[in-house]
Amino acid sequence: MQRRAVGASGLQVSRIGLGTMTWGDDTGVEAAGEQLRAFTEEGGTLVETADDYGGGVAQQVLGGLLGDVVRREDVVVAGRGSPPPGPLGEHASRATLLSCLDATLRRLGTDHLDLWQIPGWDTRVPLEETLSAVQIAVYSGRVRYAGLVAPRGWQLATVVERSAPLGNVARPVSAQVEYSLLARDPEIELLPAAEHHGIGLIAWAPLGRGVLTGKYKSGTPADSRAASAVLAGYVEARRTERSARIVQAVLTAADGLGTSPLSVALAWVRDRPGVAAAVVGARDAAQLRASMAAERLMLPAEIRTALDDVSEPV
Numbered sequence: 001m002q003r004r005a006v007g008a009s010g011l012q013v014s015r016i017g018l019g020t021m022t023w024g025d026d027t028g029v030e031a032a033g034e035q036l037r038a039f040t041e042e043g044g045t046l047v048e049t050a051d052d053y054g055g056g057v058a059q060q061v062l063g064g065l066l067g068d069v070v071r072r073e074d075v076v077v078a079g080r081g082s083p084p085p086g087p088l089g090e091h092a093s094r095a096t097l098l099s100c101l102d103a104t105l106r107r108l109g110t111d112h113l114d115l116w117q118i119p120g121w122d123t124r125v126p127l128e129e130t131l132s133a134v135q136i137a138v139y140s141g142r143v144r145y146a147g148l149v150a151p152r153g154w155q156l157a158t159v160v161e162r163s164a165p166l167g168n169v170a171r172p173v174s175a176q177v178e179y180s181l182l183a184r185d186p187e188i189e190l191l192p193a194a195e196h197h198g199i200g201l202i203a204w205a206p207l208g209r210g211v212l213t214g215k216y217k218s219g220t221p222a223d224s225r226a227a228s229a230v231l232a233g234y235v236e237a238r239r240t241e242r243s244a245r246i247v248q249a250v251l252t253a254a255d256g257l258g259t260s261p262l263s264v265a266l267a268w269v270r271d272r273p274g275v276a277a278a279v280v281g282a283r284d285a286a287q288l289r290a291s292m293a294a295e296r297l298m299l300p301a302e303i304r305t306a307l308d309d310v311s312e313p314v
Contacts (some may be wrong), residue, residue: 001044001295006197006276009173011115011145013076015270016295017046017290019204019281024057027207027283033069034285040070042292048176048202048279049106050080059107066110077105078115078202080149080176088179092122097133101142113127113143117176117202121155127162134163134170147174147202153193160197174200174276180269181246182208182238182283191274203269207280207291211238212265214251249310253303262292268307276304 001014018039023032036047049059059079064070081100088095097118105111116137120130137143148156157176163171175194177186179201186201194201207213216239247261254261269278282288299307 001045001292003043003045004276005200006145006147006202007173008114009145009193009200010104011076011173011278013078013277014044015046015275015277016266016292017048017078017202017277017279018044019279020049020058020062021053021281022048022058022283023049023061024054029064031284033065035068035282035288036062036065036200038285038288039292039303040074042289044292045074045076046078046079046277047075047106048080048090048204049083049108051100051107052082056103056107060105061110063107066108069285070076072110074079076114077108077110078117078147079108079113079177080117081270082119082149090122090124092125092130093118094129094136094257097130098136099136100264105142107201112141115145115147115174116143117147117149118222120151120159120172126222127159131159131163131166131170135166138169145173146170147176147199148172149175150177152192153189153191156190156193156199157197160199172199174202177206178205179203179207179272179275179278180206180267181212181250181307182243186293195274202273203272203275203278206269206278207245207262207265208246209235211235212247212250213241214247214261214262217244217251225299246311249307253299253307256289256302257297257303259297260290260293262290262293263297264299264303264307266291267297267299268304271299 003012004015005012072271083091083096083100134146249263250264254264280291
């Protein structure tokens with residue numbers, strides 16, 4: 001699997017990342033281990049997790065696999081902080097962020113995150129305070145690089161500007177956001193700002209929450225996320241009339257190329273300008289290998305143009 005630099009930074013990651021959202025829930029410990037082993041055997045390095053995945057259970061599962069299934073130094077662990085407001089303050093306060101980071105490191109059983117992705121904009125907390133938390137985390141060795149979660153373009157630019165007086169220690173190198181043929185909103189404002197400032201995009205849900213695989217074209221499979229009481233709403237938000245037209249275009253392209261719609265949708269996101277990596281989740285190792293097969297696909301220019309046209313953002 002090829003690797004890319006995250007923006008203009010020295011951090012390099014595999015251009016397909018492994019998400020852990022369902023670990024410890026729909027994906028058991030043994031299945032998670034099989035996924036991690038299959039992923040790294042194919043050259044994958046970027047493993048994404050978050051403190052709100054299963055209330056921290058996903059991080060505990062990943063922590064139990066690091067050093068057992070793979071060596072800690074062979075993966076780039078990207079932790080996303082999503083702390084709720086609590087007794088230490090709002091979710092982007094210095095106390096809350098650092099407390100959340102320490103809890104994440106305990107669950108993972110590691111002394112640092114390679115990439116710490118945090119909510120970078122909280123109107124109830126001074127931005128300088130949030131950036132000071134990143135500065136402390138980097139100087140203490142608990143974090144190597146920092147990124148932002150779902151910022152707007154102007155917010156990203158402001159964070160970059162305000163981080164300069166801190167010697168750019170707190171300067172973000174990445175922006176994690178949902179991006180797919182069904183969700184191209186980042187192209188309107190965020191992607192241009194990210195490219196201008198040398199920030200790499202970490203795309204989550206590149207398969208349109210599973211809709212772009214075509215599995216929901218004729219209904220809702222019993223073993224799908226849309227059939228889950230927990231994730232049904234998450235998937236249904238992408239099952240629209242517009243989505244159906246885009247899915248049909250993906251199916252047509254896949255048929256013409258002799259490949260899967262999954263590979264077509266993932267390859268489209270992976271090779272968009274400014275994208276450092278596309279993060280995929282899977283139920284089991286077999287499903288993950290199907291996603292990694294997209295690594296070998298390069299979309300012809302005419303197909304990419306057709307997909308661009310049918311999915312053009314409003």
